[in-house]
Amino acid sequence: MPPISADLTPADLTATLPSLDELWMPFTANRAFKRAPRILVAAKDMYYTTSDGRQILDGTAGLWCVNAGHCRDSITAAIREQAGLLDYAPPFQLGHPLAFELASQLAKLLPKGVDRIFFGNSGSEAVDTALKIALAYWQAKGEPRRVRFVGRARGYHGVGFGGIAVGGIEANRKQFAGQLLPAVDHLPHTHDLAANAFTRGQPKTGAHFADALETLTKTHDPSTIAAVIVEPVAGSTGVLIPPVGYLERIREICDRHGILLIFDEVITGFGRLGAPFAAQKFGVVPDMLTVAKGITNATVPMGAVCARREVYDAIVDAAANGIELFHGYTYSGHPLAAAAGLATLELYRREDLFARAASLESYWADAVHALRGLPHVIDLRNIGLVGAIELEPRPGAPGARAYETFLKCFEAGLMIRSTGDTLALSPPLIVERAQIDRMFETVSAVLKQVA
Numbered sequence: 203m204p205p206i207s208a209d210l211t212p213a214d215l216t217a218t219l220p221s222l223d224e225l226w227m228p229f230t231a232n233r234a235f236k237r238a239p240r241i242l243v244a245a246k247d248m249y250y251t252t253s254d255g256r257q258i259l260d261g262t263a264g265l266w267c268v269n270a271g272h273c274r275d276s277i278t279a280a281i282r283e284q285a286g287l288l289d290y291a292p293p294f295q296l297g298h299p300l301a302f303e304l305a306s307q308l309a310k311l312l313p314k315g316v317d318r319i320f321f322g323n324s325g326s327e328a329v330d331t332a333l334k335i336a337l338a339y340w341q342a343k344g345e346p347r348r349v350r351f352v353g354r355a356r357g358y359h360g361v362g363f364g365g366i367a368v369g370g371i372e373a374n375r376k377q378f379a380g381q382l383l384p385a386v387d388h389l390p391h392t393h394d395l396a397a398n399a400f401t402r403g404q405p406k407t408g409a410h411f412a413d414a415l416e417t418l419t420k421t422h423d424p425s426t427i428a429a430v431i432v433e434p435v436a437g438s439t440g441v442l443i444p445p446v447g448y449l450e451r452i453r454e455i456c457d458r459h460g461i462l463l464i465f466d467e468v469i470t471g472f473g474r475l476g477a478p479f480a481a482q483k484f485g486v487v488p489d490m491l492t493v494a495k496g497i498t499n500a501t502v503p504m505g506a507v508c509a510r511r512e513v514y515d516a517i518v519d520a521a522a523n524g525i526e527l528f529h530g531y532t533y534s535g536h537p538l539a540a541a542a543g544l545a546t547l548e549l550y551r552r553e554d555l556f557a558r559a560a561s562l563e564s565y566w567a568d569a570v571h572a573l574r575g576l577p578h579v580i581d582l583r584n585i586g587l588v589g590a591i592e593l594e595p596r597p598g599a600p601g602a603r604a605y606e607t608f609l610k611c612f613e614a615g616l617m618i619r620s621t622g623d624t625l626a627l628s629p630p631l632i633v634e635r636a637q638i639d640r641m642f643e644t645v646s647a648v649l650k651q652v653a
């Protein structure tokens with residue numbers, strides 16, 4: 203098979219497709235996909251190219267991760283250069299400059315006091331690392347009884363054993379039945395269609411959903427709860443936007459009982475909401491914050507836990523001489539990922555992309571809410587450059603209508619995401635107004651065709 207290159211014609215690209223049988227695709231209906239594959243072979247800025255030579259407008263920044271748009275030259279060049287200079291350096295008891303430099307640069311973007319960075323390779327690893335750090339923290343503080351975690355219904359925290367345990371998606375757990383983590387509770391989710399349908403931005407009512415945490419502290423001795431983990435905006439289960447005052451109340455209850463608060467910012471980080479992180483957008487600072495995706499503009503896999511300095515100090519200072527935290531990955535702070543991360547942060551800064559997202563928020567919101575009244579639409583939600591269109595489920599076939607809409611949009615040259623009966627859009631932050639118009643015109647036209 204010849205290498206796939208930008209010079210190939212669409213016919214060449216189709217001819218170069220390898221056998222599809224061997225690859226076991228993640229979170230994919232393998233049989234259906236292999237009968238009618240959708241193959242992407244190239245990307246630039248706001249567009250993907252398919253194997254049949256079509257241009258697809260990227261309405262989702264890949265999987266909420268290509269925040270600066272595709273194949274940006276400065277990032278590509280940094281990766282290429284690094285690959286020729288230092289391909290790999292072991293991260294245990296050795297270091298290389300770019301990992302330290304990226305940690306420093308990232309710390310500058312984070313809320314004050316959250317400035318100790320532990321690198322991994324994905325959001326899932328970041329989540330499991332944060333849960334382990336929480337446990338190690340309480341041991342270091344002399345409170346080893348704090349082993350209980352609190353997650354939230356409809357939370358997605360990746361696919362590690364820790365992440366699926368605190369996550370609130372039953373489908374992601376039930377194939378793997380058994381003990382995941384010894385003690386996990388879940389808060390209710392905050393989605394309240396009856397009270398908040400068609401709200402622009404944060405819903406006004408719903409802060410009371412946080413009170414379930416107070417109830418849990420009464421059910422259990424609060425001094426057994428290690429940490430609460432939530433996505434500030436739940437992304438993967440349909441874009442659930444925190445009601446006004448909700449995150450503040452969660453923080454306040456955690457503070458009252460000495461519980462660590464972890465924000466999973468794998469989606470909300472790096473400008474998605476028009477601020478560096480959701481922590482700044484909502485003015486609520488967690489004790490740890492997990493990131494991935496946009497950290498390298500998705501070019502090289504990377505994730506990280508960003509911890510308050512006090513968390514790091516407690517663990518490091520309490521340890522005897524030698525290794526303080528028995529955790530790490532072969533590829534923690536990998537040189538290629540670090541180079542990509544540095545070039546990405548520099549690009550975000552140079553093009554002021556977080557401010558750009560903020561400046562587009564109201565135009566985006568208008569575009570989302572203009573879909574009101576279209577067939578099947580029962581709710582519209584927006585925050586930052588994230589939009590959600592919730593559809594009435596087709597009787598007896600939950601999710602089918604949204605999935606069909608996704609397929610038809612793809613045929614019409616637009617990439618959106620469907621999750622359950624919700625369509626989600628989250629374009630690269632370089633999106634132009636005309637492209638926003640095209641996205642919603644396409645969705646609108648497709649919704650009129652879908653049964």
Ligand SMILES: Cc1ncc(COP(=O)(O)O)c(C=O)c1O
Pocket residue numbers: 323324325326327329358359360361433437438466467468469494495505
């Ligand atoms: C909030 C959140 N946490 C964790 C993850 C897992 O990240 P990864 O797929 O990189 O493991 C995701 C992925 O979408 C996510 O949205």
